[in-house]
Amino acid sequence: MIGQPYDLAGKRVYVAGHRGMVGSAIVRRVGLEGCEVLTASRAELDLKNQAAVRAWFAANRPDAVFLAAAKVGGILANDSFPADFLYDNLIIEANIIEAAHVQDVEKLLFLGSSCIYPKFAPQPITEDALLTGPLEPTNEWYAIAKIAGIKLAQAYRRQHGRDFISAMPTNLYGPGDNYDLAGGHVLPALIRKAHEAKLAGAAAIEIWGTGTPRREFLHVDDLADACVFLMRRYSGESHVNAGSGEDIAIADLAQLVCDVVGFEGAIQRDTSKPDGTPRKLMSGDKLAGMGWQPRIGLREGIAGAYRDFLDQSVTKRGL
Numbered sequence: 324m325i326g327q328p329y330d331l332a333g334k335r336v337y338v339a340g341h342r343g344m345v346g347s348a349i350v351r352r353v354g355l356e357g358c359e360v361l362t363a364s365r366a367e368l369d370l371k372n373q374a375a376v377r378a379w380f381a382a383n384r385p386d387a388v389f390l391a392a393a394k395v396g397g398i399l400a401n402d403s404f405p406a407d408f409l410y411d412n413l414i415i416e417a418n419i420i421e422a423a424h425v426q427d428v429e430k431l432l433f434l435g436s437s438c439i440y441p442k443f444a445p446q447p448i449t450e451d452a453l454l455t456g457p458l459e460p461t462n463e464w465y466a467i468a469k470i471a472g473i474k475l476a477q478a479y480r481r482q483h484g485r486d487f488i489s490a491m492p493t494n495l496y497g498p499g500d501n502y503d504l505a506g507g508h509v510l511p512a513l514i515r516k517a518h519e520a521k522l523a524g525a526a527a528i529e530i531w532g533t534g535t536p537r538r539e540f541l542h543v544d545d546l547a548d549a550c551v552f553l554m555r556r557y558s559g560e561s562h563v564n565a566g567s568g569e570d571i572a573i574a575d576l577a578q579l580v581c582d583v584v585g586f587e588g589a590i591q592r593d594t595s596k597p598d599g600t601p602r603k604l605m606s607g608d609k610l611a612g613m614g615w616q617p618r619i620g621l622r623e624g625i626a627g628a629y630r631d632f633l634d635q636s637v638t639k640r641g642l
């Protein structure tokens with residue numbers, strides 16, 4: 324349902340997780356709305372500490388909250404650290420949603436993830452596929468935490484009349500991504516592998532799994548725009564998918580990244596690594612029906628992400 328537009332101008336808007344890829348994109352985008360953007364560094368506020376979160380909300384009194392703080396990672400990180408992915412995400416979202424309720428926050432947007440859906444959900448995945456089948460085992464811990472976050476937002480809506488909503492982004496990429504090969508997602512990993520192979524004059528790069536899984540990718544600046552759109556225009560119990568509407572096989576993605584980076588060698592597969600969900604394409608009909616569309620194409624987005632990777636490399640080496 325599209326509610327009365329919620330005007331962010333003049334509001335105090337807290338972006339939780341502002342150092343991350345998603346949070347920093349939301350800070351950039353929401354800054355255009357004429358609001359006062361509030362952030363808190365990890366040193367200032369431990370989001371896993373309930374008393375600290377409550378005190379921060381009482382002292383800073385935000386009107387609106389974007390809940391983008393989360394422990395995130397790629398398929399291997401999810402599979403290797405199930406306790407961290409479940410506990411950290413549960414506690415962070417519970418603390419923030421509860422504090423937002425106690426402090427009468429007018430509107431809150433919780434960010435989930437497309438891995439909340441069943442492993443074999445019919446494609447493209449509509450919002451009502453939630454909780455209709457078993458999850459993908461490599462990331463069920465993260466998925467369960469994110470499902471709990473959606474349910475928390477719904478529960479505070481039902482029991483306390485709070486205007487708390489949820490957006491479900493597909494796989495994201497863009498400036499501020501994590502280029503760590505073990506912990507990060509596929510797209511930043513491919514950028515790094517192709518770049519380093521080009522510099523080293525290597526004959527090939529290696530990708531994980533069979534290369535056949537299909538994923539949908541959305542540029543984080545498009546996601547930030549969708550979040551602000553939903554914050555302003557949407558009020559409803561159901562979460563809303565945010566995607567690009569197109570998916571690509573991982574092997575084809577690897578080729579595209581190599582083209583953009585300028586690496587001309589071969590692409591080899593390490594099938595000892597997991598594939599994860601065979602396909603994850605979300606239906607964007609609900610958000611499109613409200614009038615929102617993504618703007619950044621995949622090739623253009625990867626070219627921008629590669630520039631960001633080069634900038635990060637320069638900064639890290641202190642050049």
Ligand code: GFB
Nearest residue numbers: 397398401438462507508509512530531532536597598599
């Ligand atoms: O991006 P990724 O880790 O996330 O992996 P998921 C996507 C696909 O790319 C998998 C393959 O089939 C990987 O096996 N892949 C190929 C690689 N080469 C690489 C590589 O070098 N690094 C990585 N990371 N993957 C995550 C979830 O799942 O997606 C999270 O675990 C979250 O919970 C996130 O939902 C959006 O799409 O498989």
